[in-house]
Amino acid sequence: MMKSAFRTALVLTTTVCHRSLNPNPITLLSLRTATASPPPNSTTVTCRKIHCNSFSSSMAGGDSSPTVAAVEKQFDEFRNRLEESGSLRDRIRAVATEIESTTRMMYSSLLLVHQSRPIPEVLENAKTQIDVLKQLFSSLAEIVRERPGQYYRYHGDWRTETQQVVSLLAFMHWLETGSLLIHTEVEEKLGLNASEFGLDVEDYLIGICFMSNELPRYVVNQVTAGDYDCPRKVLKFLTDLHASFRLLNLRNDFLRKKFDGMKYDLRRVEEVYYDVKIRGLASNKGESKEDQTIEES
Amino acid sequence: MLYSSASLHRHFYLMAPKPQLIRRLADSTMQGTTKKSRLIATASASPSSSMKDYFSKYAEYLNQFNDKRERVVKASRDITINSKKVIFQVHRISKNNKDEVLERAEKDLLAVRDQHIARLVNELQGTDFWKLRRAYSPGVQEYVEAATLCKFCTSGTLLNLEEINSMLLPLSDASLEPLQINILDYILGLADLTGELMRLAIGRISDGELEYAERICRFVREIYRELTLVAPKMDDTSDMKQKMDTMLQSVMKIENACYSVHVRGSEYIPLIGTDDTSYASLGMSSLD
Numbered sequence: 048m049m050k051s052a053f054r055t056a057l058v059l060t061t062t063v064c065h066r067s068l069n070p071n072p073i074t075l076l077s078l079r080t081a082t083a084s085p086p087p088n089s090t091t092v093t094c095r096k097i098h099c100n101s102f103s104s105s106m107a108g109g110d111s112s113p114t115v116a117a118v119e120k121q122f123d124e125f126r127n128r129l130e131e132s133g134s135l136r137d138r139i140r141a142v143a144t145e146i147e148s149t150t151r152m153m154y155s156s157l158l159l160v161h162q163s164r165p166i167p168e169v170l171e172n173a174k175t176q177i178d179v180l181k182q183l184f185s186s187l188a189e190i191v192r193e194r195p196g197q198y199y200r201y202h203g204d205w206r207t208e209t210q211q212v213v214s215l216l217a218f219m220h221w222l223e224t225g226s227l228l229i230h231t232e233v234e235e236k237l238g239l240n241a242s243e244f245g246l247d248v249e250d251y252l253i254g255i256c257f258m259s260n261e262l263p264r265y266v267v268n269q270v271t272a273g274d275y276d277c278p279r280k281v282l283k284f285l286t287d288l289h290a291s292f293r294l295l296n297l298r299n300d301f302l303r304k305k306f307d308g309m310k311y312d313l314r315r316v317e318e319v320y321y322d323v324k325i326r327g328l329a330s331n332k333g334e335s336k337e338d339q340t341i342e343e344s
Numbered sequence: 345m346l347y348s349s350a351s352l353h354r355h356f357y358l359m360a361p362k363p364q365l366i367r368r369l370a371d372s373t374m375q376g377t378t379k380k381s382r383l384i385a386t387a388s389a390s391p392s393s394s395m396k397d398y399f400s401k402y403a404e405y406l407n408q409f410n411d412k413r414e415r416v417v418k419a420s421r422d423i424t425i426n427s428k429k430v431i432f433q434v435h436r437i438s439k440n441n442k443d444e445v446l447e448r449a450e451k452d453l454l455a456v457r458d459q460h461i462a463r464l465v466n467e468l469q470g471t472d473f474w475k476l477r478r479a480y481s482p483g484v485q486e487y488v489e490a491a492t493l494c495k496f497c498t499s500g501t502l503l504n505l506e507e508i509n510s511m512l513l514p515l516s517d518a519s520l521e522p523l524q525i526n527i528l529d530y531i532l533g534l535a536d537l538t539g540e541l542m543r544l545a546i547g548r549i550s551d552g553e554l555e556y557a558e559r560i561c562r563f564v565r566e567i568y569r570e571l572t573l574v575a576p577k578m579d580d581t582s583d584m585k586q587k588m589d590t591m592l593q594s595v596m597k598i599e600n601a602c603y604s605v606h607v608r609g610s611e612y613i614p615l616i617g618t619d620d621t622s623y624a625s626l627g628m629s630s631l632d
Contacts, residue, residue: 122571199471295403
């Protein structure tokens with residue numbers, strides 16, 4: 048008996064920390080003692096039988112006020128808790144909106160690559176915003192820290208914005224290094240602590256799909272501007288990326304849809320590559336066994 | 345957050361290369377033996393193979409998570425089906441068999457808890473509790489509906505969230521976080537309860553138990569009234585809005601039925617011993 052009562056109290060406190068919206072455990076505990084709760088064991092059935100009789104006898108009379116009061120108390124509690132979570136959500140949305148406007152600014156700077164501005168110059172501008180992003184994500188993490196374990200309760204409120212951030216950072220990384228920015232690198236750039244407030248794997252993958260959408264347009268404009276080497280590089284990268292994505296067993300969801308779109312990006316880049324190759328516009332410098340394999344596929 | 349450190353360990357352990365799988369995929373994605381041998385080599389060999397290494401990690405993570413989601417969905421479905429059975433059982437109530445019906449219902453409810461809700465305890469540890477909510481919420485709502493219905497029929501009171509959660513504590517041992525129904529699923533389940541209580545009230549009226557029906561009427565009215573302030577603040581407001589509309593319809597149906605009985609007074613003859621499911625005598629055209 049003692050052990051189960053102790054455990055119940057212990058668990059209740061833990062419950063309050065993990066699942067409760069109310070950071071103040073005292074209120075919940077007093078609510079618990081206020082309502083008559085049946086003991087969670089085999090004596091329940093006997094208790095219920097007694098209740099049954101009292102119910103039929105009280106049916107004739109009006110509402111018993113303690114019952115109504117208890118119900119009201121519970122709903123008051125609910126209202127308070129939901130108001131708290133609602134205002135938390137509002138604060139999250141405010142930060143997410145700022146993230147969105149920052150990414151919009153970065154995107155507008157990055158778009159200059161389509162106009163053949165030199166890459167370092169373009170990246171310089173966009174990079175200055177990364178610190179802003181770092182700060183914003185840190186604010187997000189701080190807010191969510193108030194509700195331990197509830198990252199995914201509010202995740203929808205920053206999901207799209209995060210995917211856009213991943214897409215931009217990956218594109219910038221590719222412009223700079225020609226390689227794929229990996230999941231943990233994104234977390235590092237944004238100052239995210241994976242064990243506390245990390246980057247969701249699906250958000251990362253969707254963000255990468257968004258990035259791939261940028262590549263066909265980039266390749267087309269680069270060729271127009273006279274860079275005939277670009278298609279080969281992009282084709283190799285996108286082929287590898289697409290092949291890597293094929294390792295995933297995707298369900299029929301949004302990620303799957305985005306991945307399916309990547310195939311059209313790849314096709315477009317292939318077209319540009321062949322256009323350039325056929326006309327002998329690309330230099331033979333840097334060709335290797337890899338490129339012969341690309342031609343075979 | 346993303347995955348607990350325990351599962352992170354598992355990831356890297358499982359990341360030990362699975363040559364057969366990678367070889368098979370290499371065949372399908374690229375031609376040429378040069379590619380094949382490169383893939384099976386270590387990660388540092390080339391950028392493309394390290395990309396694939398990372399992606400096989402992501403694949404592992406997604407596979408595990410999707411498998412878990414599948415299990416949770418199955419458990420949720422079973423909870424739904426068996427909770428509905430409890431509800432049907434309670435509807436069998438008539439003037440003379442309350443105790444047996446309710447005893448059986450309580451037993452069945454306990455079975456739902458022990459056989460099906462128990463399956464959720466392991467799966468919903470840590471961040472998965474909220475991440476997988478869409479997978480298990482329907483089942484949990486149905487369970488709340490069944491449990492609150494039983495409690496009302498037995499004692500005339502509302503089973504509150506703390507009580508229902510204390511009933512779940514025996515499911516987890518000390519090493520695990522106990523499975524606790526969250527406030528949103530409880531409220532959504534409560535909203536569905538009013539629909540069942542409407543059916544019960546109509547059934548009781550045709551059985552001649554007018555006071556029972558009036559009791560239900562007062563109870564449901566109060567719940568609706570309380571929920572009007574809570575509904576707009578819920579995480580999923582659009583779901584709840586729908587349910588509030590339906591709830592009001594249920595409340596009004598019960599009120600109208602009680603009114604009909606009240607107004608007709610002596611005209612109303614309780615049909616003893618028959619199951620009159622045509623409610624034309626109550627002035628209602630249909631139940632829905």
